[in-house]
Amino acid sequence: MIRFEHVTKRYEDGTTAVDDLSFEVAGGELVTLVGPSGCGKTTTMKMVNRLIEPTSGRILLDGEDISGVDPVELRRRIGYVIQQVGLFPHKTVLDNTATVPHLLGVKRAKARARAAELLELVGLDPSVHGARYPEQLSGGQRQRVGVARALAADPPVLLMDEPFGAVDPVVRERLQNEFLKLQAAVRKTVLFVTHDIEEAVRLGDRIAVYGSGRIEQYDAPAAVLGAPATSYVAEFVGADRGLKRLSVTPIEEGDLQQPPVVRLDDPLDRAAEQLRGEGAHWAVVLDAEGNLHGWISAEHTGNKGTVRDQARRMEAWLPVGASLKQAFSTMLQHDAGWIAVIDEDSAGRFLGVLTPATLHEALRRSTTADARDITRAEVDLDTVTVR
Numbered sequence: 001m002i003r004f005e006h007v008t009k010r011y012e013d014g015t016t017a018v019d020d021l022s023f024e025v026a027g028g029e030l031v032t033l034v035g036p037s038g039c040g041k042t043t044t045m046k047m048v049n050r051l052i053e054p055t056s057g058r059i060l061l062d063g064e065d066i067s068g069v070d071p072v073e074l075r076r077r078i079g080y081v082i083q084q085v086g087l088f089p090h091k092t093v094l095d096n097t098a099t100v101p102h103l104l105g106v107k108r109a110k111a112r113a114r115a116a117e118l119l120e121l122v123g124l125d126p127s128v129h130g131a132r133y134p135e136q137l138s139g140g141q142r143q144r145v146g147v148a149r150a151l152a153a154d155p156p157v158l159l160m161d162e163p164f165g166a167v168d169p170v171v172r173e174r175l176q177n178e179f180l181k182l183q184a185a186v187r188k189t190v191l192f193v194t195h196d197i198e199e200a201v202r203l204g205d206r207i208a209v210y211g212s213g214r215i216e217q218y219d220a221p222a223a224v225l226g227a228p229a230t231s232y233v234a235e236f237v238g239a240d241r242g243l244k245r246l247s248v249t250p251i252e253e254g255d256l257q258q259p260p261v262v263r264l265d266d267p268l269d270r271a272a273e274q275l276r277g278e279g280a281h282w283a284v285v286l287d288a289e290g291n292l293h294g295w296i297s298a299e300h301t302g303n304k305g306t307v308r309d310q311a312r313r314m315e316a317w318l319p320v321g322a323s324l325k326q327a328f329s330t331m332l333q334h335d336a337g338w339i340a341v342i343d344e345d346s347a348g349r350f351l352g353v354l355t356p357a358t359l360h361e362a363l364r365r366s367t368t369a370d371a372r373d374i375t376r377a378e379v380d381l382d383t384v385t386v387r
């Protein structure tokens with residue numbers, strides 16, 4: 001979708017801001033450009049909508065060399081969100097959002113109706129916030145309007161330059177979560193500049209870690225954190241990268257162990273026999289549909305009655321796809337040696353359990369070490385020791 005081919009930008013004073021850059025962003029992908037100040041992120045981004053022209057090399061949008069596209073026409077296909085949102089102070093929020101469609105020739109009433117939809121999409125109530133002026137909004141609300149406005153012409157590509165940089169960390173995290181939900185729905189091709197590795201990891205399908213004018217590593221967040229390509233990247237992502245990786249690695253079905261399972265209506269003596277046979281101290285209890293009910297300890301089996309009489313409710317569970325960080329945190333919160341994992345999409349069907357050992361394995365898997373021919377011993381798990 002967006003392709004950089006040997007792109008270099010040298011400013012007139014001789015500064016090489018971007019040096020022979022080649023990379024590609026797939027359609028519908030969210031790529032974060034992350035790196036220290038002055039490493040060329042903004043220059044990279046501004047070359048995509050021709051606010052800056054490359055010194056050499058080509059940029060292709062959907063296979064078309066953008067140097068031959070009229071900049072105004074090009075920018076209609078590209079939404080642009082910046083930190084200082086750039087809203088018109090004398091226009092209401094609704095009119096700010098409706099500006100682009102209106103400029104594109106959409107009738108005023110229709111443009112405003114679309115603007116109201118977009119405000120709702122970014123979590124603002126058009127009937128409350130629509131009539132306000134930008135100065136009557138909080139910083140976080142202004143950023144939301146900036147995103148709504150960038151989406152107004154429904155462009156396939158979004159460029160976002162530190163869009164959440166000016167708000168406090170709590171609002172920032174909320175905006176990030178909202179944006180991820182929005183992106184799951186609208187699936188734009190996004191280039192997102194940030195100098196914050198946490199933000200890059202949280203939002204990006206892939207991350208481009210910039211050194212000076214060059215990309216040092218371009219990969220999925222888990223891989224950048226798990227197997228930094230250079231010592232520069234390792235230092236940039238931080239010594240706690242193992243912990244960061246927990247938050248970007250989802251629980252997958254293949255990570256799970258299958259413990260002994262009994263049903264609510266099984267007689268207790270049969271459950272006791274089963275657990276003895278398997279040498280287990282506990283079993284997961286499922287209802288007749290295979291959904292998670294709870295668990296039972298071996299010492300509570302063997303009497304008269306059914307499993308239902310002795311089963312305990314299961315507090316420590318998560319849906320498949322939740323992050324390993326949530327899994328770890330749930331284990332700690334419930335002081336549990338294992339947690340149950342269910343499929344929320346099929347009414348809570350039990351899939352298996354995650355233990356500290358399988359969590360550790362899942363974290364190793366997340367580096368895709370095997371695919372890269374990296375031996376497991378080289379995959380560094382220095383900061384997360386799960387015993």
Ligand SMILES: Nc1ncnc2c1ncn2[C@@H]1O[C@H](COP(=O)(O)OP(=O)(O)OP(=O)(O)O)[C@@H](O)[C@H]1O
Nearest residue numbers: 011013015017036037038039040041042043044195
């Ligand atoms: N118009 C310009 N003329 C000369 N040098 C420039 C110009 N714009 C940017 N630079 C230089 O190019 C380099 C890259 O700048 P750029 O703004 O792309 O970095 P950045 O990674 O986005 O930084 P930041 O995170 O601070 O915004 C820097 O050394 C900067 O000083």
